[in-house]
Every structure is written in structure tokens, then in C-alpha cells.
Amino acid sequence: MSEYQIDPALVAGNHKPLAGYQATHFQWQVADGVATITLNRPERKNPLTFESYAELRDLFHNLKWATDVKAVVLVGSGGNFCSGGDVHEIIGPLVALKAPELLMFTRMTGELVKMMRACPQPIIAAVDGVCAGAGAIMAMASDMRLATARSKTAFLFNRVGLAGCDMGACAFLPRIIGQGRASELLYTGRSLGGEEGERWGFFNRLCEPEAVLAEAQKLAADLAAGPxxxxxxxxxxxxxxxxxxxxxxxxxxxxxxxxxxxxxxxxxxxxxxxxxxxxxxxxx
Incomplete structure (x- = not known):
């Protein structure tokens, strides 16, 4: 009996190997089916820029067709996860924009969450240190979250004069930790410590700071070796x-x-x- 063959034209249009992808605004590595995305601006606690938002959005979109990536780990460098949108490169310019351009931006950031949820690979966030604003959103949008006791997660939009309904937070967060707890975080913008976050169910488990990335990659490897x-x-x-x-x-x-x-x-x-x-x- 001959082996089943897929039409090469169908494969060409729906398979996009990503192991060799060269990232511009963050680090990207693939080993044994596990991709690791490292936000790598440690001197500023790994904030996002317009460019990194767009590249992350497009990369997660393309993961739909990646046959060589089975699970994804998202981590920050230098002892912090992500401090959110860069104050100087994003927040400052936004103050000067009109409504159409502001909506263009907020739709782009929301699209990142959509693409994270739409890609078939499980995403594991390895959270240490500061995890704020859009960083907290990316952790929230991941499938699982490993963290450290010293991690500080803040949906701080209220603290900068904005609503807590950012990038799907009012839909996702209550489903993870419950309506009352989500309301507290979104109304106050206060930091959620690692131990409290684990008790609340936001974090799957806590790890030592030096081990959180390795633990996330091991979990991802177990998933990648599965069906x-x-x-x-x-x-x-x-x-x-x-x-x-x-x-x-x-x-x-x-x-x-x-x-x-x-x-x-x-x-x-x-x-x-x-x-x-x-x-x-x-x-x-």
C-alpha cells in the first residue's frame, strides 16, 4: 500500500517553516519544536514599540502554518518580563495623534492578542519581575503562565488615565481569575505579586528566578512531544x-x-x- 501523499501545491501554500526566521525586534530561537521569544530590551525592562507590536502580531499569525514549531515560550531578558508600551516611543507619540490613528494603534495591539489565541501552538509565558500593561496582557493571552514569587503583574491602564478594557482584558481576565478579582486589578491598576497570582489562579505555578525559563521550556517540550x-x-x-x-x-x-x-x-x-x-x- 503506497504512502499517502499531499499535493505539493497545497503544502506550499499552507506550510511555512519558521525555525529559520530572523526576528528584528526581539530574539527568536527554535529547538526541538519549541520556539522561544525573548523580549530583549533589558535596560528598559523590555518595553514594546510600534515595530515590535507589529512583528509579534505577524509572527503569531504565521505560526498558523508553521510545521516545525509545536509550542512557544514567551520570556523577557534581564530579570523582567515586559514593562508594557515604551513610554517614549509609544505613549508620547500617542498623545499627539487624532482618533483615526489612535484606533489604528489600538486595533493593532488587539490584533496581537487575537493572533496569540488563533495560533494552534500552546504559548507558555515565563514571567519574572515587572509584567505590566501590554506585558500583563501578553501573559494573560498565553495559554499557561509560570512565574516567580518576585514577579509583579499590573494591568495599570487605570493609573495612566485609561480604561481597563484594553486588548481584551475585560473578556479574558475574569475567565482566568474571576469577575471580582479581575475588577479589582482593572479598576485599581495595582500590582499582583507572584504568590498572590498563584493563589488566584493567574499563574499555574511558581519557580525560582533562575529556573523559570527552563521550567517553561521543559513544559513546552513536553507539549511539543505530544499530539x-x-x-x-x-x-x-x-x-x-x-x-x-x-x-x-x-x-x-x-x-x-x-x-x-x-x-x-x-x-x-x-x-x-x-x-x-x-x-x-x-x-x-
Whole structure:
């Protein structure tokens, strides 16, 4: 029986290897299916610029088609995660803009969150030190968050005269930590410490500062070695089912699971179980 072949034209239009991508405004590395994005402006606690927002948005968009990236780790350098939008390169210029250009900016930042949620790869944020503003949003938009006790997460929009409804915060944050706790953070802009963040469920677990990146990469490697197609389905359903009734969700999951049952990974898992071996998943 001949091996199943995919039309090369279909592959060419839907596969975009990203291991060799050369990032401009942050560091990008791929090893064994795990991509690590490092925000690398440590002298300013890794703030974002117009350019880095746009590049991150486009990169997460392209991850939809990446066959060589199975999980993503997002981290900052120099003992901090991200201090948000750069005060001098973003906040200052925004004060002088008119409404159409301001809406262009806020839609661009929101698009980054959309792309983070739309890419099939699980995203793990490794949070240490300052995690504020857009940095807190990127941590929020990740699938899982590992942190340190010394981390300080602040949705500080209120403290700069803005509403807490930024980049989806009023939709995402209550679903992670509950309406009352999210309201407190978004109304006050206060910092959420690492231990409190773990108690509240914002962080999955705490790590030592010197180990948080390694722990995040290990978790990502475990996910990358798993059934990555099925993981992508799980991420899709976790996101889409927010807007479904229970009946709709059960039906959607029935269809999604039936698709996963057609994968080679499902067959591999069965045969490995029969042979009393560990399955070697390949993501197809």
C-alpha cells in the first residue's frame, strides 16, 4: 500500500517553516519544536514599540502554518518580563495623534492578542519581575503562565488615565481569575505579586528566578512531544466555546474529537498501549 501523499501545491501554500526566521525586534530561537521569544530590551525592562507590536502580531499569525514549531515560550531578558508600551516611543507619540490613528494603534495591539489565541501552538509565558500593561496582557493571552514569587503583574491602564478594557482584558481576565478579582486589578491598576497570582489562579505555578525559563521550556517540550494536532484542537475549542451554549459546546467537541480520531497519532497511541510502550507522536 503506497504512502499517502499531499499535493505539493497545497503544502506550499499552507506550510511555512519558521525555525529559520530572523526576528528584528526581539530574539527568536527554535529547538526541538519549541520556539522561544525573548523580549530583549533589558535596560528598559523590555518595553514594546510600534515595530515590535507589529512583528509579534505577524509572527503569531504565521505560526498558523508553521510545521516545525509545536509550542512557544514567551520570556523577557534581564530579570523582567515586559514593562508594557515604551513610554517614549509609544505613549508620547500617542498623545499627539487624532482618533483615526489612535484606533489604528489600538486595533493593532488587539490584533496581537487575537493572533496569540488563533495560533494552534500552546504559548507558555515565563514571567519574572515587572509584567505590566501590554506585558500583563501578553501573559494573560498565553495559554499557561509560570512565574516567580518576585514577579509583579499590573494591568495599570487605570493609573495612566485609561480604561481597563484594553486588548481584551475585560473578556479574558475574569475567565482566568474571576469577575471580582479581575475588577479589582482593572479598576485599581495595582500590582499582583507572584504568590498572590498563584493563589488566584493567574499563574499555574511558581519557580525560582533562575529556573523559570527552563521550567517553561521543559513544559513546552513536553507539549511539543505530544499530539500537537490534537493540542491545537484543544486550544481552538477552549477559545471558541466561550461563546457557545453547553449543548453547542458538546456537539462541537463531538465533531472535534471525531476528527482527532482520524489522526495517525490516535492510532499510534493505541498500538503503543497494546505493545505496552510509550507512544511517539508526530502531530499528524
Amino acid at each position: 500537537s494536532f490534537a493540542n491545537g484542537i484543544t486550544k481552538t475549542m477552549l477559545h471558541q466555546e466561550w461563546a457557545m451554549t453547553i449543548e453547542q459546546a458538546i456537539e462541537a467537541e463531538a465533531q472535534a474529537q471525531a476528527i482527532c480520531m482520524l489522526t495517525e497519532d490516535f492510532s499510534r497511541a493505541y498500538h503503543a498501549f497494546v505493545a505496552k510502550q510509550k507512544p511517539q507522536f508526530e502531530g499528524n
